[in-house]
Amino acid sequence: MTTDLPGWARAALAVAGGLCLWLALPDIDLYPLSVLGVALLGVAVWGARARGGFVLGLLAGWACFVPALSWSGIFVGRLPWFALATVEALYVAVMGAVLAAVQRPLIRAGRPLVASAAIPVGWVLQELVRGTVPFGGFPWARIAFSQADSPLVRWAALGGAPLITFAVAVVAVPLVLLVVTRSLPRTATVVAVATVAGAYLVPVPTEGEGTARIGMVQGDVPRAGLDFNAERRQVLDNHVVGTEQLAARTDDLDVVVWPENSSDIDPLRNVDAADQVQRALDAAGTPVLVGAILDEPAPAVSNASLYYQPGGGAPQRYVKQHPVPFAEYVPYRDFFRNFSDKVDLVRVGFARGEGPVAFTVDGADGSYSLVPTICFEVAYDGLMREAVRHADEQGDPSVLVVQTNNATFGYTAESEQQYAISRVRAVEHGRSVAHVSTVGVSGFVHPDGSSTPTTDLFTAAQPSAEVVTRSGLTVSDRLGPWVEIGCALALLGLAVTARRARPRQVVSDDEPRPLEPKGAPE
Template sequence: MLLARVAAGVAGGLALYTAFPPLDWWLCAPLGIALIVASLYGARPRRAAWLGYLTAVVFLLPTLAWVRAIGDDVWLMLVGTESVFYAAMAALAALVFRLRAWPLWFGGLWVAMEWARGLVPIGGFPWARVAFSQSESLFTEYAALGGAPLVSFAVALCGALLAYAALAGSRAGSRAGWRRAAPVALALAVPVLTLAIPRPGDEGRTVNIGIVQGNVPGRGMGFLGDEPAVVLRNHANETKRLAQAVREGKLPKPDLVALPENSTDIDPYRDPYARQIIQESVQDVGVPTLIGAVVAIGEENRATRSLVWDPKNGPGAYYDKQHLVPFGEYTPFKDIVLALWQRANLVGRQSIAGDKPGDLKMGPVTIGAVNCYEVAYDETVRGTVRAGGTPLVMQANNATYALSNLPPQQLAMYKLRAVEHNRAVVAAATTGISAYIRPDGKVSWRTRELVADMNVVKVPVRTQETIATRVGAAPEWALMMMGAAAAGVAAWRGRRRGDRMRND
């Protein structure tokens, strides 16, 4: 029996991994969760906890393999830490399995687990949420109703219902067929119901946006290369190539241009050479350009900045990244970590987080700037849309993780955010994947990785908000409270049952 539980958990973890990019076998997500539920059902909380931990390790090791670019030790520590959340969820699931309608309560616990992962430790790590495996599936449209949490809930509920059917079918009795058929029908209904969700229509307004991917010379942790300003020159040259293509009639004239995060490796506020290169390239293209820069704040700190550069007036409005990458842009527990871990010194100046949304006026529109890592954070993207950002411009620097499974995972997040907020998404990345995603989540144009590339795309400007944008985190909190309440009731009933047995 224990061996069967372990086998089901391992198979479930592997199936869940295959649902994520680059494989994108989205149907494997509910099937994987069904196997995970089957491995936990009927187990005591303590056993369920270590089974859940094992399953999470099997799932997260390949899903987060891109972290190996930093170091195998970091990869293993991250997987080990994140798996604790799955263990806690599994222990609580073992309790709610004793209640009627437990697939619902299990789905709520799954949402609570993903919420907790995105909160702690050190700012959380909301990557590899089940919703991000469903950017082009029958579950995708739930994002427009309740955001990523509702998508995760729907997939978890579907998987739990399939497990319910399998477990019911294993019992003898005349009603076994009905017990199997009803939950299977409900499981099929969960994704099919999205076909009835209305989608906002086109509003008849568009904007031309230039996208520049300049590429970088190095790979891994040394992606900047040894020659100063090479990243800056690459992106300036590609911007000039875009301007030339426009003059030759090969591309339409853009209203604005977007460059990636870290498209200049030198602070343009402090370095006249960097300022001149940027100014020349922006003047050549002739429209406001969004630059990605790491700029100094005082003598010891920095900011990861999305900076609007006007061809006449130079640098202007900006957005500073709010969700910073631990050990990449700042060092948590700095004194201890720097003393014990030499690689942490590569962070250099410590970044300071911004505290305002990325609504930036550029030409005829107010774009919504979102910076790389923060696309995984619901409240950051939602806050930018609520502030008036449309379309969304996602700047990224994935050079450290080029050709790993990170760029396609990030592209999947872009697609889900487009549907969630009814906004076109323009993504500019240093080494790829740069892309244009329509508000329906479909990719209209994308680059290959590790090449210089550029284009001008016609993007719809949408202002109508989805239900998910308006209600914010309310569905997530409702689902979490539902799961927590069920776990509390199950624990209370178990204690009462134990008390009665002792009294007898």
């Protein structure tokens, strides 16, 4: 059994594994490489000590996250980019240490198949922790989010994004065992083949109870960068004009959706902004969902979705529940200012919304709900699940809406990465998704994860489509985080098994016994 690889070979395998995980992500989209990436890191860590596993995981994490998160440093510089990549890589490092600690005694006891079970378990739990702590975590660039075009994405309907990650790692296990044992265990191979084949048997809906006719306005901004909204009135005007163009071209829409930050002038307090929104409402003749920044609750502000209806009256609202640390608020500002003065670009903190909301649309094909989420919220499993559950309790079929603003990330892969997450969510929750950005990428996703043609970056566009509306909950929605709970229990069981597998030191009667200290109890 191969456990004596030299350090340089292990390091090379770890780096190669991390690069494969990056190449699997959009916008490169070589999703089969995710299996190879997990396998390469699995071979690198195989038989290593915990300290070595930590270093190898860190190398793999850097190799993945430095290029995958390069968009985070486009306008704020290299230090925040590398800091974020390093923090994300540390989770992979800890996973490497845990894998090594659990696997090593099992390998030495001649139980490689049991040891290999730690690989999919470790990946699921690593992504769980990475997407939870600190400050709510940052669940970006997960293995699951590279699989929007893979048949394995269908497992999302049963266990969400965690089950996709688990499936990818399960398929990688036979490759690891083939290298380290010079054989291909039948059990691991059968399980891997069943994982791929079984994905095609998971029911993924394409039809619904009705249809929704939705238009979206990608208004574009005067310039990319941190000051994308320096001309806030121009951005608002772009979306008003886009709505007028959409209405002139299409007269049978149920609702028009604007992206996040489409009105950074508070339309509830600024008369001029309110007039512009009314101008869009008059042109559309339908409800308009506006992404707005509200000057409340003072001294904070709110990132909100405002649902305006043509009949007038105050709009209904949804407030973003998960503000992004260091982008929408800065924890421990004085401390982090020591590393970058860019923290002071966030002058006012964003308030946290109280819970999910579903807006009722009286469509031509019957009423349905719009379920809004804002920007990075789409990456959080629990938040999306609670939003769908809340909408289902209302009784109407629904459509998920993702309002985002990608102007601060320039011409990078961030927009494609986020759109891929929406595609995974469509399968996970059995819902159509209307994904709209100020600058792109925007498009409509069907409940099976397939997509309409998407818009180009930094180009004004007004896509529209008829998508199905659906009610009910998927198995994933009903069971919640069952995959993570199962993996936590499995890791506990593996740790106990590994402890029992450790060879015990036996002292023979012919060998001198250690002296006991005087006064020791009998």
